[in-house]
Amino acid sequence: MDKRREVQSSVKDERLVEMRRDQMIKGAVSLFKQKGFHRTTTREIARASGFSIGTLYEYIRAKEDVLYLVCDRIYDEVRAQLLAMDLNAGTISNLSIGIAHYFKVVDEMQDEVLVMYQEAKSLSKDALPYVLKKELEMVQMFETLIQQCVEKGELHMDPEQVHLLAQNIFVQGQMWGFRRWALHHAYTIDEYIERQTDLLLRGVTGYKTVK
Amino acid sequence: MDKRREVQSSVKDERLVEMRRDQMIKGAVSLFKQKGFHRTTTREIARASGFSIGTLYEYIRAKEDVLYLVCDRIYDEVRAQLLAMDLNAGTISNLSIGIAHYFKVVDEMQDEVLVMYQEAKSLSKDALPYVLKKELEMVQMFETLIQQCVEKGELHMDPEQVHLLAQNIFVQGQMWGFRRWALHHAYTIDEYIERQTDLLLRGVTGYKTVK
Amino acid sequence: MDKRREVQSSVKDERLVEMRRDQMIKGAVSLFKQKGFHRTTTREIARASGFSIGTLYEYIRAKEDVLYLVCDRIYDEVRAQLLAMDLNAGTISNLSIGIAHYFKVVDEMQDEVLVMYQEAKSLSKDALPYVLKKELEMVQMFETLIQQCVEKGELHMDPEQVHLLAQNIFVQGQMWGFRRWALHHAYTIDEYIERQTDLLLRGVTGYKTVK
Amino acid sequence: MDKRREVQSSVKDERLVEMRRDQMIKGAVSLFKQKGFHRTTTREIARASGFSIGTLYEYIRAKEDVLYLVCDRIYDEVRAQLLAMDLNAGTISNLSIGIAHYFKVVDEMQDEVLVMYQEAKSLSKDALPYVLKKELEMVQMFETLIQQCVEKGELHMDPEQVHLLAQNIFVQGQMWGFRRWALHHAYTIDEYIERQTDLLLRGVTGYKTVK
DNA sequence: CATGAATGAGCTTTCATTCAT
């Protein structure tokens, strides 16, 4: 189920590996955010992680592994936050709570989401599918949420529209991160949530545009 | 109006500069598409452009200039295509024609749009604003289109929603390029246009969901 | 007599040192055979020896010590095998038995001989003489064997020729190892022995060319 | 016929390539002689060649190419010197002149021969055959020389012995290089030639051991 | 004694950029 691409480490102690990778991901995110993956050197990653270049390479095999670990971790965290919602009622109200929650998560993890969003494409053909699979899972959460509304008769949509709507929601969340320059000066995150929900659910019976 | 960041060239003959840069952009786009900006070398760009590395540097000052020229050009082309629409009527019908047209353009220039979309962030702090400004102009075209519908009473939205809707349309167009892996196997471009327009204009009086 | 260059070890228990070094030499020979001294890492040597890198360094001071131990050991083994012959009669027949025996030994220890032959030059200026001294001793065995034939009147040679002949025999033994690619497809070891003995002893009174 | 493994160069000018490679080979030989291939760095090779590390890599693709070029060149030079002899008469006298000539060549190119002899094994599986093929050609020159004596009735040997004798001669030439430590203090090159020829041709009718 | 995580000097290689021709 949780088929994860293993990143080889020559260190045996699992706890240590976990700890070092935490440091590494933390350091790397802050660097990738500033200068992108390609302009960040392995030495910088090592320094930002608090250990030497030699030690860095005890925990990864190649620079790209850092990127994979970063992307993998970010998805896991975002997903964990979403799963914590546990919304099943299948009401419009629950759907909009779900959207709001997701947008909040994206807002809180802005840097991470931005990094992942912009750098994931630099992953090798080998690692990319693992990350895309996780993304798909998240989109599917929204799909389920919407589908339940359809089943309860609160929304009228065919499956294709449900699928596309889920993707739109997902992308609009990321958008808050990758189009900061165009959005953040115009809206607070709460305003953004309100407006987008408004546009997404316009014309839905029983949904009231917030005045 | 057309405040363009000049890329310095040591060659004086304007015609020649134009011609060489055309070659350069053409070559670079196809390379960036394959391997991204950072993994493409200046030698490769020169070769793909049909001249030597020395000549390449007669027309640019640094590698980044190529990226800027590429982004700049792509925006210009997309914008030119949009301007060619010349829609002013301010009806819902015209708006959806505008959206369809933009999506078609994005579909036709998929590679270019993807390149620009993914690599623009590698532009220096210096060049980025010029590109973002062009993007803004394009968003504003949609804003105008929507605003006209509002003014004619065909749509009911406050200015903030208009602004956001315009951005959503713009991003959904790019989405067709940057989420190919998730969209192209599910929809043709025409289906995508139909579905997205559907979702964007749901609940708009007088708009009929396509059966 | 057996002036051996001591390789420092921080472990005091002599038995243990002996045992560990046996493991180490065995592991190292098989690695050096495959990839040569320089391309073999200390970690690989440790792993092939059945202990950790830390432990390896309890029994040596530097990587080069491993090479020295390997070379030293191989010479000792070859020499032990030669000494086991115990030929003193001073007849041509005995000489050719000696040659045949040496060639057989070289054949059986092909890998080891090849390793030592190819890698000994990587020994430091410090260690080399000890290995060369052992080599000299082996050459001298042949010298003695030949000299005895001369003394018994079975061979007519001046001392210089005796010395050179001994070296030729020695090198022709190694040749079976280091020129496998040119020899092994043309001769079996027995044929090689026969032919070489033939060439070495041509024209010696009382020596009959086989066949 | 002269199937040579091409070493890729990004420099087009053939004359320049030739010249730079001459410098490179010269510099590399002197370094390899002192410290061996593995202990010599590419920067050292560049410096010894009189150009920068960047320039070095304009003329090779990888460090190993330098080794290949060195080996290839040395064989070519030795072979050229041997071919210059042009001995066809098929007399014992000519054979021994040939041997003497070869030994002299080896003596003059001692460093080069030693380098090639000790480092050739570090060539990749890819390049090795090309070098071995050249070696084989040189052995065959001696084979031909001997064979002609056999055909003229000056020597009595079967083909297998001819083949082996040729190899022995070849190896004994190299031996003068790789066993300096054991030979040079005992003989001058002329003495070495005399003694070895003596041993090689003992018992050959009409051949007089030099007193 | 044994372990293996940590270190960092140093390696090979790349590539944007320059400049003499």
Place this chain on the structure above:
DNA sequence: TATGAATGAAAGCTCATTCAT
């Protein structure tokens, strides 16, 4: 204007060696 040989800073990565546990 056009060329491409030359440059060297800087990158990713390795590995012999140490030392706290």
